[in-house]
Amino acid sequence: MWKHIAANALTLLIVGFVMLAGVVAMGQHAFRAEGPLDQAICLRVDQGASLRNVATSLDEQGAVTSPMLFRIGAQYDGRDGQLRFGSYLVPAGASMDQILDIVTRGGASTCGTEVVLRIGVTAASYLVRELDPATSRFTETVDLPIDTTDFPAEYTDVAEAPDTRFRIVVAEGATSWQIWNALGNAEFLSGSVDEVPPEGHLAPDGYEVRRGADRGELLARMQSAQETFLAQAWENRVEGLPFDTPEEALTLASIVEKETGIAEERRVVASVFINRLRVPMRLQTDPTVIYGITRGQGVLGRGLRRSELDAATPYNTYRIDGLPPTPIANPGRAAIEAVLNPEETEYLYFVADGTGGHVFGRTLAEHNENVARWRQIEAQQGN
Structure with a gap:
């Protein structure tokens, strides 16, 4: 008799475990399944908000099928104490698992x-x-x-x-x-x-x-x-660059930044200045002269005068050899990478092409032809 009772109890226990495993599996599936949102919402997580507060807000906005399951899922994998305050964009159809990842991984707010x-x-x-x-x-x-x-x-x-x-x-x-x-x-x-x-x-x-x-x-x-x-970019620089320090690279990057806003041109523009430094040849770039006048305190608001181009100042690259003493602006990452990994070219000159970009030349004769075309474009635009 006791053996029969023990066998029945064992059977019930096994059935219970199987049912529990089934419930857990169903919960995990529901936690990771596509959510009910038919369009994105902006979820605000206040500083000090509890998981229950967030679950309630999600439920009120129709973003979860079960606020309790959302809390249990967060507790199950240990993310219940990792909420980051902010305003977050929750996309349409986001699962509870995806929403939990959005509100716990941190970073900049994405909506609001x-x-x-x-x-x-x-x-x-x-x-x-x-x-x-x-x-x-x-x-x-x-x-x-x-x-x-x-x-x-x-x-x-x-x-x-x-x-x-x-x-x-x-x-x-x-x-x-x-x-x-x-x-x-x-x-x-x-x-x-x-x-x-x-x-x-x-x-x-x-x-x-x-x-x-x-x-x-x-x-x-x-x-x-x-x-x-x-520092990272300097460690990954190509060999044979005509400058010796990260500060010099930063200075040249600031010049490249001021000379072009076209992403595809940065490495080519950088190659022109690097080729000039190798010749050696003066950089002859207007932005450095302008910085010598304004010291970066606003824009010049007019063209450079002949007297300014002729003046012997530390930033007049028409008169000095090599780089100016400091950067002339704060370059972005792309400009820094451009001077530390420039395009391999033979260009020594460039001039505007009338479309916002530049046309490049290897020789002074090519450059003069490009300048003449630019003058024609300027004349046509003036009309």
Whole structure:
């Protein structure tokens, strides 16, 4: 009799384990299956929010089939304590597993309303914009110059809202003074920085910050990013380059950055200057002369005068041999890589081609022909 009871108990136990395994398998399948969202949503995860808060929000927006299963799945694989606050774009059909990955892996927010401080090569401005999850496109609502002091309600209502995020976007080719000046005027930053950072040593990029972020810490972050990338690129440089230090590479990269905005041209433009250094031949580039006049504090706003091209200054590459003493702007990664891995060419000259790009020449005779064609284009555009 006891053997019979024991056998039945063992059978029930085995059946229980099988059923439990089936339930677990079904739960795992549901956790990884396509979700119910028919269009993307923007999910806000507040600082200090619990997993239950997030699961409830997802359930209210129709993004999960079961908030309890979402919590159990997070606890099962140990991600329940890894939530990162921010605003995240959850795509249509995202599984609970994919949503959990979005809200725990961290990184920059991907949707919601944001205030962007854009620092360009000619001006800086505040921009308020909001992502439409359905189209994944940003709608711009406010655009204000950096020197604004009387902010409209359209800006302050957004900038003072607790769920607004802030970003700094620095364009390739912006100078250190332009960046320092814009950050100094940014109403949502704190702290002060008395000295302009070294030219060329701030990485052009996008930086997500919080309201009240310290200006000095942000500039240090930019400088660390540039120095880290420069060191990596220097280690991977090709052999035989006509300069000896990463600082010289940074200087040449800043010139390339100022000479072309066409991605496909950077390595070819870099080859022209490298070939000139090898000849040796003076670099003869207008952006260095302009920097010697403005010191990077704004744009010149006019053409160079003959007297300026003839003046003997440290940045006049029509008069000096080799590189100027410092970079003339903050080059981006592509420009740095271009000078450390340039195209192999015999070009010594280039001139605008009328389309935003350049045409290149090996000899002075070729260059003169290209210049003559450019003069014709200029004359036609003038008409």
